[in-house]
Amino acid sequence: MTKRIAVIGAGLAGLACARVLRRAGAYVEIFEQDRIIGGRMATTRVGVVPYDHGAQYLTARSAQFRVFIDELCHAGYAAPWKPNTSSGGGQMNPWYVGTPGMSSIVRPLAESVRIHTSRRVHTIERSDEAWHIWFDDQSVMGPFAVVAVAVPAPQALLLLGRVEEVSEPLARVRMSPCWSLMVRLDQHMQLDQDVFSDMSDVIRWIARNNAKPGRSLKGETMVIHASPQWSRETEDAEPEAVAEELWSEVCHILALPPVRPSQMTAHLWRYGLVEQSLGETFIYSSQQRVGVAGDWCLGRLSEHAYESGSALGRAIVASLD
Ligand SMILES: Cc1cc2nc3c(=O)[nH]c(=O)nc-3n(C[C@H](O)[C@H](O)[C@H](O)COP(=O)(O)OP(=O)(O)OC[C@H]3O[C@@H](n4cnc5c(N)ncnc54)[C@H](O)[C@@H]3O)c2cc1C
Known part of the structure; x- marks a missing residue:
């Protein structure tokens, strides 16, 4: 098969689609x-300090994903993580993290x-049984035999609104925003846990980023995720104001002494978390030769x-046989 996709x-x-x-x-x-x-499998640097500000850890319930995680661990791109938690670190499914950051996973x-x-x-267009792709700068590439769209559902809908058999199921999916706060403290905090979840109506997750394997042990770096509800209410707020509010809530929840972070940055994942999924593994129109994942x-x-x-x-490979 030498089709251009x-x-x-x-x-x-x-x-993952491209590799297949x-x-x-x-x-x-x-x-x-x-x-x-x-x-969203991301590690960002603020100055020189790296933070996993998107996905926090991986679990593998399916045999297929377990094979992939084994491949990552053997290549040094991932390692198991057993954080101190309120349950004593005894997770139902083992946790893995990318090394030296979550972005190594890909x-x-x-x-x-x-x-x-x-x-x-910006747009995808089908004519003469082939696809052309238009970009924001008005340049175009093609022809492609097939297009696979692997972006969050609301963004996929913008590209595929005119392909009815794909757009109708896409419109059923709901995704919510998530504020992620990255904090650096110059001193280690005396915390008895590495992760804290569902702490209040505002805070969904707190992690000591530096407690993950392969991270620098100097000082303390933390990643905090706000709850979907609070993130939605503050979606249009200034990141600086969001950072102050989230940090003050964290200090309150963890009963931290008054401490000023040496670094504090908030990032909004606008289509961060899935609220209502599709309930199917993917959508593919073999007639239109376009799919979504x-x-x-x-x-x-x-x-x-x-x-x-x-x-x-x-599915694309099978349709081209
Ligand atoms: C805050 C947060 C915490 C999370 N924690 C965990 C966790 O602990 N464990 C876990 O398993 N999962 C977690 N997740 C979920 C996990 O990150 C996602 O399930 C996974 O990364 C989704 O991958 P994806 O390829 O479907 O989408 P994405 O990672 O969103 O990839 C889509 C890509 O498409 C690009 N794109 C969008 N529109 C266009 C366009 N028009 N043109 C070109 N490119 C475009 C985007 O820039 C992006 O790179 C978390 C997610 C968030 C946001």
């Missing part, structure tokens, strides 16, 4: 709006595929994104 979105779903297609012999090109790949998937970063897709198809976790993207890749 476009994948839109270089998150876990898009990259490439292994089947397709010529795959990925278009990503961001400067970097990984999507690195093996990006090998041998052509990835165009800083390329936001993402975590929101099956659930809300990284493993759902991987499973969805891989399955869409296999």
Whole structure:
């Protein structure tokens, strides 16, 4: 198979899809709006300090994702994480994190595929049984035999609103925003847990980022996620004001002594978390030769994104045989 296929979105779903297609012999090109790949599987640097401000850890319920995690661990891109928790670290499913950051998780998937970063897709158009892709700068690429769209459902709907058999199920999916606060303290805090979840109506998650394997042990870095409800209410607020409010809530909840972070930055994941999933692994129109994948198809976790993207890749391969 030497078909030219476009994948839109270089998150876990898009990259997993691209790997299946490439292994089947397709010529795959990925278009990503961001400067970097990984999507919500992210590690960002504020100055020189890295933070996992999106996905916090991985679990593997499916055999397929367990194989992928084993591959990552063997290659040094991931390691098990047993944080101190209120349950004493005895999670039902083992936790894994990317090393040295969560963004390492996607690195093996990006090998041998052509990835165009800083390329936001504006429109996709089908004519003469082929797809063309238009970008924000009005440039165009194509023809592509198939397009796989692997972006959050509300963003996919913007691209596929005119393809009825895809847009109708897409409109059923609900995603909510999530504020992520990154905090650096110059001294270690005396905390008896590495992670705290569902702490109040405002705070959903607090993690000591530096407690993960392979992170720098100097000082204290924390990642805090606000609840979906609070994030929605403050979606249009200034990041600086959000940061102050979240930090004051964390100090209150954890009964921290008055301490001023040496660094504090808030980031909004506008389509961060899945509230209502599709309930199907992917959507693919073999007639229109266009498909959609993402975590929101099956659930809300990284493993759902991987499973969805891989399955869409296999469906595309089968349709081209
Ligand atoms: C705060 C937070 C905490 C989380 N915690 C966990 C956790 O602990 N464990 C877990 O398993 N999961 C967690 N998740 C979920 C996990 O991050 C996602 O399930 C997974 O990363 C989704 O991958 P994806 O490929 O479906 O989507 P994304 O990662 O969103 O990838 C989509 C990509 O498409 C790009 N894109 C969008 N529109 C366009 C366009 N028009 N043109 C070009 N590119 C475009 C985006 O920039 C992005 O890179 C968390 C998510 C968030 C936000």
